[in-house]
Amino acid sequence: xxGDPKLERIAKGNAxxxxxxxxxxxxxxxxxxxxVADAEKLxxxxxxxxIDVSEVAKLxxxxxxxxxxxxxxxxxxTVEAQIAGLSANYSSLVDxxxxxxxxPVVDGSTITISGMLEQIGRAVAGVGGTFAxxxxxxxxxxxxxxxxxxxxxxxxxxxxxxxxxxVCWRAVPIIVLITFLIGCIIAxxxxxxFRRFGADIFVxxxxxxxxxxxxxxxxxxxxxxxxxxxxxTAELGSMKMRExxxxxxxxxxxxxxxxxxxxxxxxxxxxxxxxxxGAMAALYGGGLVAWLYGGVDxxxxxxxxxxxxxxxxxxxxxxxxPVMAAVIGIVACxxxxxxxxxAESLGQHTTASVVKGIFFVIVMDGVFAIxxxxxxx
Amino acid sequence: xxxxxxxxxxxxxxxPIIRVRDITVQFGTTRVLDGLNLDVKRGEILGFVGPxxxxxxxxxxTIIGLVPKVAxxxxxxxxxxxxxxxxxxxxxxxxxxxxxxQGALFSSLTVRQNIQFPMREYLxxxxxxxxxxxxxxxxxxxxxxxxxxxxxxxxSGGMIKRVALARALSLDPDLVFLDEPTSGLDPIxxxxxxxxxxxxxxxxxxxxxxxxxxxxxxxxxxxxxxVLGNGKIIAAGxxxxxxxxQHPWLRQYFHGKRARAVMS
Numbered sequence: 001x002x003g004d005p006k007l008e009r010i011a012k013g014n015a016x017x018x019x020x021x022x023x024x025x026x027x028x029x030x031x032x033x034x035x036v037a038d039a040e041k042l043x044x045x046x047x048x049x050x051i052d053v054s055e056v057a058k059l060x061x062x063x064x065x066x067x068x069x070x071x072x073x074x075x076x077x078t079v080e081a082q083i084a085g086l087s088a089n090y091s092s093l094v095d096x097x098x099x100x101x102x103x104p105v106v107d108g109s110t111i112t113i114s115g116m117l118e119q120i121g122r123a124v125a126g127v128g129g130t131f132a133x134x135x136x137x138x139x140x141x142x143x144x145x146x147x148x149x150x151x152x153x154x155x156x157x158x159x160x161x162x163x164x165x166x167v168c169w170r171a172v173p174i175i176v177l178i179t180f181l182i183g184c185i186i187a188x189x190x191x192x193x194f195r196r197f198g199a200d201i202f203v204x205x206x207x208x209x210x211x212x213x214x215x216x217x218x219x220x221x222x223x224x225x226x227x228x229x230x231x232x233t234a235e236l237g238s239m240k241m242r243e244x245x246x247x248x249x250x251x252x253x254x255x256x257x258x259x260x261x262x263x264x265x266x267x268x269x270x271x272x273x274x275x276x277x278g279a280m281a282a283l284y285g286g287g288l289v290a291w292l293y294g295g296v297d298x299x300x301x302x303x304x305x306x307x308x309x310x311x312x313x314x315x316x317x318x319x320x321x322p323v324m325a326a327v328i329g330i331v332a333c334x335x336x337x338x339x340x341x342x343a344e345s346l347g348q349h350t351t352a353s354v355v356k357g358i359f360f361v362i363v364m365d366g367v368f369a370i371x372x373x374x375x376x377x
Numbered sequence: 378x379x380x381x382x383x384x385x386x387x388x389x390x391x392x393p394i395i396r397v398r399d400i401t402v403q404f405g406t407t408r409v410l411d412g413l414n415l416d417v418k419r420g421e422i423l424g425f426v427g428p429x430x431x432x433x434x435x436x437x438x439t440i441i442g443l444v445p446k447v448a449x450x451x452x453x454x455x456x457x458x459x460x461x462x463x464x465x466x467x468x469x470x471x472x473x474x475x476x477x478x479q480g481a482l483f484s485s486l487t488v489r490q491n492i493q494f495p496m497r498e499y500l501x502x503x504x505x506x507x508x509x510x511x512x513x514x515x516x517x518x519x520x521x522x523x524x525x526x527x528x529x530x531x532x533s534g535g536m537i538k539r540v541a542l543a544r545a546l547s548l549d550p551d552l553v554f555l556d557e558p559t560s561g562l563d564p565i566x567x568x569x570x571x572x573x574x575x576x577x578x579x580x581x582x583x584x585x586x587x588x589x590x591x592x593x594x595x596x597x598x599x600x601x602x603x604v605l606g607n608g609k610i611i612a613a614g615x616x617x618x619x620x621x622x623q624h625p626w627l628r629q630y631f632h633g634k635r636a637r638a639v640m641s
Contacts, residue, residue, distance in 0.1 A: 025549065026496075026499075026500060026548050026549045027500075029500050029502045029506065030500065030501045030502050033502055033503060033506050060549035060581060061510060061513055061514065061517075061546075061549050061581070062502075062506075062510060062549060065506075065509060065510055065513050066506075069509065089582070092576075092579060092580045093580040093581065096513075096516070096517060096576075096580055097513050099516060100509070100512050100513045100516045101512070101522065340530060341484060341528070341529065341530020341531075342484035342485045342528060342529070342530055343483075343484045343485055344484065344485030345484075345485075
């Protein structure tokens with residue numbers, strides 16, 4: 001009795017019986033669907049049609065629904081097609097699917113021109129919202145900072161130290177390695193091209209100015225945005241998803257003070273330290289390459305470096321670091337707190353956090369360049 | 378093919394649907410399950426109880442292969458899960474459905490896509506049939522068709538459980554594991570859920586393995602109850618057997634204030 005399902009047409013007097021046999025279950029669903037589609041073509045025929053299911057060995061929702069679908073399409077006008085020979089075991093299942101309304105699913109993903117225009121409009125309007133969100137967070141962080149200044153006991157030292165370890169101490173090896181390599185590359189390129197003019201020694205000027213003013217802090221800020229900004233967003237985002245932030249709020253804690261402020265503070269303290277270490281590593285790498293590849297011995301390198309750069313260059317670089325840290329931190333925390341319920345949303349906001357963080361770091365760098373040029377530093 | 382199926386069916390009717398023998402599970406040095414034996418019969422609703430932290434979820438997760446065991450054997454549908462090859466295992470996995478405690482719906486898919494996910498993977502059927510079956514499943518678990526296009530984050534706790542059950546049932550499994558299906562539901566919702574499990578068991582011929590703390594569920598929905606304690610099954614039988622048991626924990630559990638309230 002069990003085995004491949006069949007739907008046989010047997011004429012009985014002036015009526016036509018569709019005899020279903022075999023296993024009408026999910027595993028045979030593709031076959032069943034084809035058979036039922038074939039049988040549905042009988043809908044127009046004048047004969048009386050009934051569906052005989054007495055020989056069905058096994059029935060599940062798929063089979064029951066397909067029989068029900070067949071019954072519905074064979075029903076003409078007021079004359080209902082009948083299902084005969086239904087065993088007691090399966091009658092409740094068939095009754096269950098009979099109650100189902102086959103509502104066509106509306107697919108909302110059709111692309112229309114007005115829809116596209118709407119999306120563009122929303123995206124443009126969203127830019128303003130982004131800025132408002134950042135300024136909002138900046139204000140909230142400053143307010144929380146003010147509150148902590150007045151009530152120093154509410155400051156979360158342990159949390160701040162923990163985040164310092166995460167974003168500063170643990171980042172040192174990779175930051176030093178990358179900036180060292182970049183220093184090497186800049187020196188090598190400089191020597192390679194300057195040598196044609198016999199101006200090898202000027203590579204020291206280039207390295208010093210570039211590393212201390214720009215590359216050191218910019219590179220480190222970009223790496224921190226990728227490394228710690230993404231971590232902040234993911235942490236805050238998953239806390240948001242699990243309602244931990246709501247829990248904090250109901251217990252009378254300000255999530256900004258408890259979660260955001262220690263993270264921001266850690267980042268603002270960490271980035272100058274990392275930028276300094278990065279700049280030193282880059283100078284060291286550049287000096288090494290200048291010596292081994294360009295024949296500039298360390299003594300000459302240091303003398304030239306002292307002439308070429310002043311303390312101003314160093315200050316210009318290091319002053320930018322905490323500002324960039326604040327920008328990265330604010331972007332990361334805004335994105336983290338904007339995460340909605342789904343895993344996809346967490347991914348989107350983490351990506352947005354890194355992309356926006358890096359973008360704003362570069363914009364800030366440009367603003368600083370204009371500022372320092374106009375005050376003559 | 379036909380003969381194979383027949384043979385398979387016959388051996389399955391005689392044997393329990395799940396046969397767990399001498400299972401030991403250890404996390405570090407803590408032994409959670411210690412030589413545990415359990416049979417689940419075809420077509421029954423087995424309620425599985427025990428104190429919090431006794432390892433009820435661990436046993437469920439061990440049977441479905443999410444937690445590695447140190448010793449013992451597990452047979453589901455007569456297939457030993459340790460010695461089975463990938464395709465046999467696949468076959469077994471297709472025939473069971475799991476309802477996780479938190480629902481475990483895919484958060485980036487809509488309800489409809491969640492329910493269709495296993496169908497898409499295992500069956501080659503038209504989108505139309507999948508949509509219709511989805512609607513049938515939603516109706517079976519007592520949800521309105523409008524829910525289909527919502528995302529899990531837009532559902533209430535009870536709805537999440539129902540959708541998760543619909544997903545667990547999407548391939549018409551022979552066996553479903555329910556991990557605390559009524560926890561976090563209001564008493565009316567929980568009662569509806571019990572009725573639902575009963576109805577589905579009757580209409581689809583399901584075997585249900587239900588971890589629960591809900592005394593009402595035990596009384597109204599379960600055919601048989603197994604009790605876990607000290608890493609072993611300390612008792613198994615009908616609700617009357619449980620009430621007659623002299624085991625201290627069982628006495629407390631079935632004769633406590635809450636139990637009396639349920640029985641009266």
